Amino acid sequence: MIRVFKHYVPNAVALLGLIDLVLLLAAAEVGWLLRAWQLGMVPEVIWTRLPELVTFALPLATAMIAVGAYQADVLVSTRQAVMRLIVAVCLGVIFLSLMFFFFPSITLWRSSLFYAMVFAIIGLTAVRVLFGKLLGGERFKRRIVVLGAGHRAARLGALEHANGSSFVVAGYVAMGEPVTVVDGALPRDDIPNLAAHVVELGALEVVLAIEERRNALPLKDLLRVKTTGVHVSDFSTFLERETGRIDLASVNPSWLIFSDGFASGRMISAMIKRAFDIAASALLLALSLPVIIVTAIAIKLESRGPAFYRQRRVGLYNEPFDILKLRSMRQDAEVAGQAVWAQERDPRITRIGRFIRMVRIDELPQCWSVLKGEMSFIGPRPERPQFVTELEEHLPFYAERHMVKPGITGWAQINYPYGASIEDARHKLEYDLYYAKNYSPFLDLLILLQTLRVVLWPSGAR
Incomplete structure (x- = not known):
């Protein structure tokens, strides 16, 4: 995930947003060129009309965020995605029409605006049809190894398969919990070198999901994993990042006190x-x-x-x-x-x-x-x-x-x-x-x- 001002944005969503912004700029340019061709105009270099292109792309990109075009359930449904896109483009065009009335010098011509709107809908829809499965696959997901095989580890397994998940579990390591509920978890005693095992699985992060942490923290394992360059997260912090909420079932006062946040310098x-x-x-x-x-x-x-x-x-x-x-x-x-x-x-x-x-x-x-x-x-x-x-x-x-x-x-x-x-x-x-x-x-x-x-x-x- 990418962290933007303390808030995490999934990699797939960030990439899709960037592609959409480029497509909107391209749609505005093609719409302008088409109208210029109809009028027999010789277009100047693109930099001369960059303000007009930006005033088309930014309001529409903002409208797409506002109508929820980047929500997890929308990204996995082509019908929902197209419906949200049409609503976003319509709202954006209404706003652009008002801008044209008040600030005609920095906006597209109304005829160019119509062409740009059509090209935008076609382009944005095509992107979601062509790259929807790619964006939802493992290519843009973070590979993690879960230390634990109890109920907390099982929750991470369920979260992995939820819509919009930004991670994939590369493996589970049973850390000697009294109750094991995750199938296929490797016992810690069967792994000679945990840090090497994590690297071999291609994991970028290890999540500590053991049920009881008192006097049970595998400090030596965590230190060696950390020094290999693999990020280490505790269960509550990982859930906060992935779900956008603080899990009351796992947090305690000390976690709230020592974790980042609640900054007073505001x-x-x-x-x-x-x-x-x-x-x-x-x-x-x-x-x-x-x-x-x-x-x-x-x-x-x-x-x-x-x-x-x-x-x-x-x-x-x-x-x-x-x-x-x-x-x-x-x-x-x-x-x-x-x-x-x-x-x-x-x-x-x-x-x-x-x-x-x-x-x-x-x-x-x-x-x-x-x-x-x-x-x-x-x-x-x-x-x-x-x-x-x-x-x-x-x-x-x-x-x-x-x-x-x-x-x-x-x-x-x-x-x-x-x-x-x-x-x-x-x-x-x-x-x-x-x-x-x-x-x-x-x-x-x-x-x-x-x-x-x-x-x-x-x-x-x-």
């Missing part, structure tokens, strides 16, 4: 984040005001009660605050104010409420909380005090998610469907901790872009 990043929150929330409130008013009227017409309601949530450093939302449930949804998890096809949700939850319109008034500084656009979802008390009793490290400001959207929201149970909250907490540990403006930008994917293809909205 003053400049915090200032940029706050400036963005103020500007974006003010702009979004102004632009969405007609939508909020129309939705409020529709809510009033459908059911009795106020269109807006305030709800107490837990924010930064466990401080409570009130958020403002458009009402999506009946007025009597909660008896005596008792918090209740929302369920799938919850009968308390109104018809208007079901729609505004699906497209996230009910969240728009929360921009006011962002403007006041109680929330951010990006961060863990703020929970209700009753749920926080319950979840802190059942889930380790739940209080640590309150060390960052809560947000309207976040890493958990774009990676996991709506949670309506303690087990769902556990999975979302793993993503929230990853965000808190690996925060960067790049990760914020990635989350912000991919929120569009969640709106366009809702999953689990309740």
Whole structure:
């Protein structure tokens, strides 16, 4: 994997993104040349129109990220890939049309834009058809050797075969665990030289996945493997990198304390984040005001009660605050104010409420909380005090998610469907901790872009 500002990107995805960017530049150039040929123009050198080519390629590449064109499940499905590509190109062209209106000197002609769009769709689709299997094969995957043959090793074996996996297990070494569940694991005693064995298998990394580490670390083996130039990772760190979440079943306080992340030197990043929150929330409130008013009227017409309601949530450093939302449930949804998890096809949700939850319109008034500084656009979802008390009793490290400001959207929201149970909250907490540990403006930008994917293809909205 390639690490970009603390966030890991699979090699295959990085390569595909680079190929796509080159294809988009080529499509813009071919579209321009075709229109120039129709007009009888003699084209100048390509450098003279490089700004126009870049203004075509970058918005479309950004739109592809936003609609989830590089997700694992999309890359293995040609139909899904083509659908996402068409949506991305259409969104990109709409944006480019606006750019042409306001900045005509740095954009392609409208006729060239049409040709470029057609060539882009053809080229991007062809790449996914021709190289889909190649990108999903072992050529771009990291070969690893797993030290261990118990349940942790079996989890790595299952992860190896998941969509979007960026590694392949070259071999398992049983380290004398009392329970062995991986077939074909070689006993450590049958390997004279573990470092040589790892090199012979062509592995670039060794993952320590033994069940019990107290007084059982094979320090001599790990040191010799490390000095051969092979990277050594512990189980929790490897899972964090491969899954984009922190595995609560394997981490402990010492791992969180001594691993990298949770950096305090974020003053400049915090200032940029706050400036963005103020500007974006003010702009979004102004632009969405007609939508909020129309939705409020529709809510009033459908059911009795106020269109807006305030709800107490837990924010930064466990401080409570009130958020403002458009009402999506009946007025009597909660008896005596008792918090209740929302369920799938919850009968308390109104018809208007079901729609505004699906497209996230009910969240728009929360921009006011962002403007006041109680929330951010990006961060863990703020929970209700009753749920926080319950979840802190059942889930380790739940209080640590309150060390960052809560947000309207976040890493958990774009990676996991709506949670309506303690087990769902556990999975979302793993993503929230990853965000808190690996925060960067790049990760914020990635989350912000991919929120569009969640709106366009809702999953689990309740």
